[in-house]
Amino acid sequence: MxxxxxxxxxxxxxxxxxxxxxxxxxxxxxxxxxxxxxxxxxxxxxxxxxxxxxxxxxxxxxxxxxxxxxxxxxxxxxxxxxxxxxxxxxxxxxxxxxxxxxxxxxxxxxxxxxxxxxxxxQCPARIVVNCNLEGITLQLDEQAPVACDGQALSVSPGSYTVLGKLGEQSMSFTVSVKGLEQADINMSFVRPPLAPEPIVIHAPDEGPGWLATGGWIATGVGATLLATSLVVDLAVLTPMYDDFQQAADAGDQRAYGSLKGTLQDGQGVNVGLMVGGGVILVAGASLLVVDLLSGGEATEEATPVTLVPWLGQGTGGLAGALRW
Missing domain, CATH: 1.25.40.10 (Tetratricopeptide repeat domain)
Structure with a gap:
């Protein structure tokens, strides 16, 4: 049969x-x-x-x-x-x-x-791709890319294009496999150079704004003038006033007249130092307060506050303007 x-x-x-x-x-x-x-x-x-x-x-x-x-x-x-x-x-x-x-x-x-x-x-075939570097991706024809990890890719019998990529580098192979066959592909890429670390240049920290700077300067000047006035009063005017009283008590007209003019001039200067120091000190403190309230962001282009100390006959003060 x-x-x-x-x-x-x-x-x-x-x-x-x-x-x-x-x-x-x-x-x-x-x-x-x-x-x-x-x-x-x-x-x-x-x-x-x-x-x-x-x-x-x-x-x-x-x-x-x-x-x-x-x-x-x-x-x-x-x-x-x-x-x-x-x-x-x-x-x-x-x-x-x-x-x-x-x-x-x-x-x-x-x-x-x-x-x-x-x-x-009838039977599936296998494609094994061996890669020399990590980070290589593989794309089999129009399929989604996968990582190259040495694992076998199961495919139906036929011809395939295997595309490997690493950064800007790429290479492709075309293989034909039959059922139960295994095609081995070796992909060797050049290791890309390491990107240099970016150099970050930090701008220098900005110092205090003009309000804070002016405030500290004015405060220092005002305090210095007040301290000078106190020293002049204690070290110069007080002894001179004692000599003036002694000349008056002794009836020394010449010494009395000389000391009187000098004492008046000294007192005038000392009053000026005291008033000026006080006004400038208040102005400096005011600038510091304004700077603190404005967050230290005031600039010359957008000055929110203007303060001007002034002196008059036997008086003084602080003139200011606020803009917003």
Whole structure:
């Protein structure tokens, strides 16, 4: 009985023949009735696309005894379900397993070669890309980029373009793979130079604003004038006033007149120092207060407050203007 290689069911029906058909030659296995029935039923289910059920029957037959044709059809059903590695393992048993007389070993060999060739189109392939640097991304055809981590990319049989990128660098490879094959690609990029650390030039801290500066200067000047007035009063005017009183008590008109003019001039100067120092001190303190209230942000272009000290005959004051 000759079977068409593409029809698995035909192969298995040949097992339904009486076992004596195979027992006539010591080179062939003896097929029991149970094996023949399991294989025939498995062939029927496989022909109907019920490969899971067919696989169970083929395995049950192999538990009774091994036959080359059973391994062949087991591998075929496994391949139909995409269980390619298991199918290859089953196919590998065909040449060494006990053989049946019909189909002949030569016919099974031809069929096996055809089934193995089908795996190149039925089973997934793998592409492994090895990268020499971290940070490399891979893009397989139009798929989303992924990191190059050395893991195998599972693909259907066919041709693919693998694009690798690292910064501004890129390279691409075109590979063709068949089912169960693995294509290895090595991508070597030049390590990009490290970007120099940016040099940050900090602007010097701005000093206090003109209000604060003027306030501190005015306060210092005012305090100095007041201190000078106090020293003049204690160290100069007080002794001079004592001499003036003594001259008056002694009736020394010459000394009295000389000391009187000098004392009046000294008192006038001292009053000026005291009044001027006080006014300037108040002005400086006012500038500091205004600077504090304005947050120290006043500038010459937008002066919020103008303060001008003034002196008059026996009096003094502080004139100011506020703008907003």
């Amino acid at each position: 000759r079977c068409v290689p593409s029809l698995t069911i035909c192969l298995l029906f040949s097992l339904a023949w009486p076992a004596t058909l195979f027992a006539q030659d010591e080179d062939y296995a003896t097929v029991t009735e149970a094996q023949a029935q399991l294989n025939a039923e498995g062939a029927r289910l496989a022909g109907e696309g019920e490969h899971e059920k067919a696989i169970q029957l083929f395995k049950s037959s192999l538990e009774l005894d091994q036959l080359n044709i059973t391994y062949l059809n087991l591998g075929r059903s496994l391949a139909k379900l995409g269980r390619c590695e298991e199918a290859v393992a089953a196919y590998d048993q065909v040449p060494t397993a006990p053989k049946v007389k019909v189909p002949t070993p030569e016919e099974l060999k031809s069929i096996l070669e055809g089934y193995k060739a089908d795996l190149a189109f």
